[in-house]
Amino acid sequence: MFSSQFIRDITLLRDGIESFGNYPFALPAIRSFDRMELHPGVTFIIGENGSGKSTLLEAIAVAAGFNPEGGTRNFSFSTRASHSELHRYLRIGRGINKPTDGFFLRAESFFNVATEIERMDAEPAFGPPIIDSYGGVSLHEQSHGESFLALVMNRFGGNGLYILDEPEAALSPQRQLTVLARMHDLIADHSQFIIATHSPIMMAYPDATIYDCSAEGLRRV
Incomplete structure (x- = not known):
């Protein structure tokens, strides 16, 4: 499994940051952040609301080449530029292999991803509709939970x-x-997950690495 690890570690380039008194660098989880090693299968980032876990995850995704609002690396739309500049100060330690698939899911902006899919499918194209890769049913015509399950x-x-x-x-x-069962199958098929979550069910995935964002900073638990 280790040979299929796409991201080995993430390092904060602290010397390039002018001030740790400004957002998002003032967040304890970011201010204390130096380097985090990722599990080849699943790495969880947990913490209370406002602790910085989603900010950190978003920065990792953008530094890895994904659109800040979510989607695959081929998505380049922007509804509202609200992401922080943290991604500019992250160094991604990549493995020797490159992924052939990838997706950044943001629960709060998945609606925008679904809208972008419909917009692209409305344009003339030689290939099959993009929505076919998501189960063939408009994501807007399903509940939030159904559309996310269709994605996974x-x-x-x-x-x-x-x-x-x-x-x-x-x-x-x-x-x-x-979703955990599907994750297990995908990990067996050489996939890597990085997940920010509040869910004890999700965190129960065996042999995962967990980082906790708290007032004391970022620590592995």
Whole structure:
């Protein structure tokens, strides 16, 4: 499994930061951040609201080449530029292999991703509709939980880097278990996950690495 690890570690380039008194560098989790090693399968980032876990995850995703609002690396739309500049100060330590698939999920902006898919499918194209890769049913015509499950079950194809921000937001406990089972299959198929979550169900995934964002800073637990 270690040979398939796409991101080995993430380092904060502290020398380039002018001040740790400004957002987001003033957050304890960022101010104390130096380097984090990632698990080849699943790394969780946890913490209370406002602790900086989503800010850190977003910066990791952008530094890894994803659109700040979510989607694959091919998505370049922007509804509202609200991401921080933290990604400019992260160094991504990559493995020798490159993922052939990838997705950044932000629960709060998944609606915008669904809208972008419909916009692209409305344009003339030679290939099949993009929505076919998501199960063939408009994501707007499903509940939030159904559309996210359709994403994980249909669009995630293995050998991928998947960065998920609070994926449990729209999922029942039973659906969270379904996602865990799908994650397990994808990890066996050489995928790597980085997940910010509040869910104890998600965090129960075996042999994962967990980092806690707290008032004391960022620490591995």
